[in-house]
Amino acid sequence: MIAMKKFLIPVCIFITGFCGAQNKSAYLLQPDRVFDGTDMHDGWVVLVEGDRITNVGTRESVKTSKAIEVVSMPGTTLLPGLIEGHSHLLLYPYNITDWDTQVLKESDSYRTARATVHAKNTLMAGFTTVRDLGTEGAGYSDVALKRAINEGIIPGPRMIVAGRAIVSTGSYGPKGYDSDQSIMLGAEPADGNDLIRVVRDQIGKGADFIKVYADYRWGTKGEDQPSFTLEELKLINEVTRSSGRYLVCHAKSKEAMRRAILAGAETIEHGDFIDEEIAQLMKEYKVTYFPTVAAIDAINQYRGWKKGKDEEPAAVKNKKKTLRIAVNAGVTIGVGGDVGVFPHGENVYEMELMAEYGGMKPVDILRSATTINAKALHLENEIGSIKPGMKADLMAVKGDPSKSIAELRKVAFVMKDGVVVRAEK
Numbered sequence: 001m002i003a004m005k006k007f008l009i010p011v012c013i014f015i016t017g018f019c020g021a022q023n024k025s026a027y028l029l030q031p032d033r034v035f036d037g038t039d040m041h042d043g044w045v046v047l048v049e050g051d052r053i054t055n056v057g058t059r060e061s062v063k064t065s066k067a068i069e070v071v072s073m074p075g076t077t078l079l080p081g082l083i084e085g086h087s088h089l090l091l092y093p094y095n096i097t098d099w100d101t102q103v104l105k106e107s108d109s110y111r112t113a114r115a116t117v118h119a120k121n122t123l124m125a126g127f128t129t130v131r132d133l134g135t136e137g138a139g140y141s142d143v144a145l146k147r148a149i150n151e152g153i154i155p156g157p158r159m160i161v162a163g164r165a166i167v168s169t170g171s172y173g174p175k176g177y178d179s180d181q182s183i184m185l186g187a188e189p190a191d192g193n194d195l196i197r198v199v200r201d202q203i204g205k206g207a208d209f210i211k212v213y214a215d216y217r218w219g220t221k222g223e224d225q226p227s228f229t230l231e232e233l234k235l236i237n238e239v240t241r242s243s244g245r246y247l248v249c250h251a252k253s254k255e256a257m258r259r260a261i262l263a264g265a266e267t268i269e270h271g272d273f274i275d276e277e278i279a280q281l282m283k284e285y286k287v288t289y290f291p292t293v294a295a296i297d298a299i300n301q302y303r304g305w306k307k308g309k310d311e312e313p314a315a316v317k318n319k320k321k322t323l324r325i326a327v328n329a330g331v332t333i334g335v336g337g338d339v340g341v342f343p344h345g346e347n348v349y350e351m352e353l354m355a356e357y358g359g360m361k362p363v364d365i366l367r368s369a370t371t372i373n374a375k376a377l378h379l380e381n382e383i384g385s386i387k388p389g390m391k392a393d394l395m396a397v398k399g400d401p402s403k404s405i406a407e408l409r410k411v412a413f414v415m416k417d418g419v420v421v422r423a424e425k
């Protein structure tokens, strides 16, 4: 071996609880190249001291003391820890267990036990932060999961969480059960002025932001139709904002997207029916779009679509069309796959599909998963870029993902808060 110190660094052992301790180590990371959240730089090194990045640049420009541990990482690209913009850590793929069964028959305890594994798999895939978009019937288990991760009890990504999320009465599932039965829902129903109380209650119980289903497939033909009036969405936004938080909206239909944007939602989730007009409105209001392409791709395969052989289902064709409208219009696009519908740890799937469906360039997709997502999460001063003062959340892959986004699957190294959690030999 030429590089004697290649990855010979202590990897945090979670079962000892060591990871919860403040990390006092210092490392000089020497990959082949560094993606800083905006551009690629050949030959750069990154200095990490404690839980922060303290310097970055060419080897000559970064001054170090002798005591520092030099970590040679030949053949790799170092990036900011990736950010998943739309996860459901309390869900797992519907081809294993359908959504109704997970929501109605599985206890919160069982689902949380599974979620601890989902969290670990996410972190090990190089995703050091997630924005979790609702527990889908598991109460505030996301708040507890976040706490256990922050305390170093279990490995997992930095989390910001929605809690239960809000739906209008009558719109959300599970559906199709005898109406004499009171069925537990996948989110909390509220309407009119009662929305004030529910938003505040969710905030009090730990929601970092408010997630609302601005539409749902409850039209007379099962199509997506708005579930809240514009006034209701404005009310939710006002109450949310006054607590220093922000509103994000599930919205697929044109009218629900329009209302969500005008009401002040910062991000639109799914956005299946974006057209030119909505794309322009999103730009005008500086809304970030999370396309959740992977959910569409996965669900259609679960329904029997043989990708690459069969003709593309209408939903797939439609998603390609709308994503390209958004990309061509210059809408700000984040990475958010609705992971949970597909396996946790496979988050890169969404990024691959942003290239395949939307024709996005790999470097733009890398920006989406780092700087753009960090801003959408209001965390741009902490994570998402490699520069002095930022949290030492980093990941490295073998190869160059600015040439092919699939290289992100070749994870060689993951660091969170300055602690090495994965280092391939």
Ligand SMILES: [Zn+2]
Pocket: 086, 087, 088, 133, 338
């Ligand atoms: Zn979702």
